[in-house]
Amino acid sequence: MSKLEDIVSLCKRRGFIFPGSDVYGGFAGTWDFGPLGVTLKKKIMDEWWKYFVENREDIYGIDAAILMNPKTWEASGHTATFADPLVECKECKSRFRADKIADGINESVTTEEFLATHTKCPVCGKENWGPIRKFNMMFTTHVGAVLPDDDEKLASQNIAYLRPETAQGIFTNYKNVIDTIYPDLPFGLAQQGKAFRNEISPRDFILRDRECSQMEIEYFVAPDTWEENFEIMRKAQHDFLENTVMLPKENIHELEVPKEDRAHYSKRTIDFMFDYPGGEQELMGLAYRTDFDLQNIARESGKSMDYRDKKTNQVFVPHVIEPSIGVERLVLAILSTAYTEDEINGEKRIVLKLPENLAPFKFCVSPLLKNKPELVAKAKEVYTKLRQKYNYVTWDDSGNIGKRYRKQDEIGTPKCIVIDFDTLEDNTVTVRDRDTTEQIRVKIDNL
Numbered sequence: 001m002s003k004l005e006d007i008v009s010l011c012k013r014r015g016f017i018f019p020g021s022d023v024y025g026g027f028a029g030t031w032d033f034g035p036l037g038v039t040l041k042k043k044i045m046d047e048w049w050k051y052f053v054e055n056r057e058d059i060y061g062i063d064a065a066i067l068m069n070p071k072t073w074e075a076s077g078h079t080a081t082f083a084d085p086l087v088e089c090k091e092c093k094s095r096f097r098a099d100k101i102a103d104g105i106n107e108s109v110t111t112e113e114f115l116a117t118h119t120k121c122p123v124c125g126k127e128n129w130g131p132i133r134k135f136n137m138m139f140t141t142h143v144g145a146v147l148p149d150d151d152e153k154l155a156s157q158n159i160a161y162l163r164p165e166t167a168q169g170i171f172t173n174y175k176n177v178i179d180t181i182y183p184d185l186p187f188g189l190a191q192q193g194k195a196f197r198n199e200i201s202p203r204d205f206i207l208r209d210r211e212c213s214q215m216e217i218e219y220f221v222a223p224d225t226w227e228e229n230f231e232i233m234r235k236a237q238h239d240f241l242e243n244t245v246m247l248p249k250e251n252i253h254e255l256e257v258p259k260e261d262r263a264h265y266s267k268r269t270i271d272f273m274f275d276y277p278g279g280e281q282e283l284m285g286l287a288y289r290t291d292f293d294l295q296n297i298a299r300e301s302g303k304s305m306d307y308r309d310k311k312t313n314q315v316f317v318p319h320v321i322e323p324s325i326g327v328e329r330l331v332l333a334i335l336s337t338a339y340t341e342d343e344i345n346g347e348k349r350i351v352l353k354l355p356e357n358l359a360p361f362k363f364c365v366s367p368l369l370k371n372k373p374e375l376v377a378k379a380k381e382v383y384t385k386l387r388q389k390y391n392y393v394t395w396d397d398s399g400n401i402g403k404r405y406r407k408q409d410e411i412g413t414p415k416c417i418v419i420d421f422d423t424l425e426d427n428t429v430t431v432r433d434r435d436t437t438e439q440i441r442v443k444i445d446n447l
């Protein structure tokens with residue numbers, strides 16, 4: 001098994017991440033977070049919110065609706081250009097994203113360029129391709145009372161999209177925010193939420209899924225200051241990734257995205273690549289979106305997006321720096337960093353070395369023996385006390401102590417606390433460290 005398969009297997013076995021709609025045989029490109037996975041994911045999202053919103057005075061949170069006026073996606077260019085190159089094998093009718101099955105081409109590949117790569121069909125092995133067609137990745141839905149037998153015209157008037165990015169929910173609220181809280185430039189608006197992309201071939205576990213959670217900031221700046229603010233945001237991303245969620249610095253690589261590969265709105269983009277088990281993949285992006293979005297909204301809505309500088313009285317449309325991170329991509333980066341196989345006293349073990357601030361549980365409390373009521377009672381007392389203090393504390397009295405340690409290692413619990421007969425005498429407990437497996441005695445009052 002590859003390391004990625006090992007992680008997928010651990011995630012399912014221990015209740016972190018299940019295939020979406022598993023009971024019905026799954027649903028491609030969707031994943032469900034189980035009890036441990038949702039705690040991990042929520043802690044990661046909370047750390048991000050604390051870092052970028054609560055601990056700063058210049059970034060404010062918002063939470064916009066997923067369903068937005070379809071004009072949003074006309075103005076943003078998504079209706080016209082949010083598309084992947086789709087190619088169909090004429091032999092077996094399989095459909096692929098052209099730039100994912102051929103080397104050396106990008107999303108704007110033409111039919112001629114693709115045919116020149118002499119790529120064989122990954123399913124049937126033949127080389128007989130149809131033309132490249134643009135496949136729009138937005139999911140459509142109908143809003144309001146539309147029936148299946150309504151004529152096409154009526155139906156098309158009621159089309160709405162599941163948002164393909166959270167960013168537009170921020171841009172469309174820019175004016176509301178400056179008219180209500182009058183922030184000084186530079187200021188940012190941050191949002192966390194679901195986004196949807198109808199990927200042609202979802203794959204790589206939670207790296208390329210059809211429904212994902214995003215954490216995005218639009219940082220509004222005066223046009224002539226974009227370079228320095230881009231630099232400030234770039235450093236902040238590194239600091240968050242390396243010092244808050246503790247990704248190894250050496251596994252993060254910046255990729256300056258060349259013009260031809262950049263999104264249609266961007267004048268500069270750095271992709272933060274991460275060494276995943278299957279190879280280097282995008283973890284997050286930092287893009288300079290200019291005033292593209294606000295100008296589009298001004299044009300489409302007829303409303304002014306001008307900002308008046310309080311000191312200089314200058315009037316202009318702010319430019320935007322956008323750090324955008326996919327939560328599932330970050331979850332996988334953290335899981336693959338934490339996933340470790342080692343040997344303790346000649347016995348192989350799997351251990352998830354999650355940072356303490358992210359581990360689903362901080363402590364596991366258990367009585368040495370389940371059938372000794374006095375040990376169980378004392379352990380319950382310690383458990384209740386720690387739960388009040390730390391929230392994330394679990395109880396385990398299953399199997400023998402060795403099995404409990406293995407289980408807690410696999411779910412990344414940093415410390416296991418065991419109540420034994422000495423505890424009843426001297427009020428000390430055994431505290432066992434996940435990473436070193438070392439055990440020390442600690443007074444209950446010092447926990």
Ligand SMILES: [Zn+2]
Nearest residue numbers: 089092121124
């Ligand atoms: Zn084929």
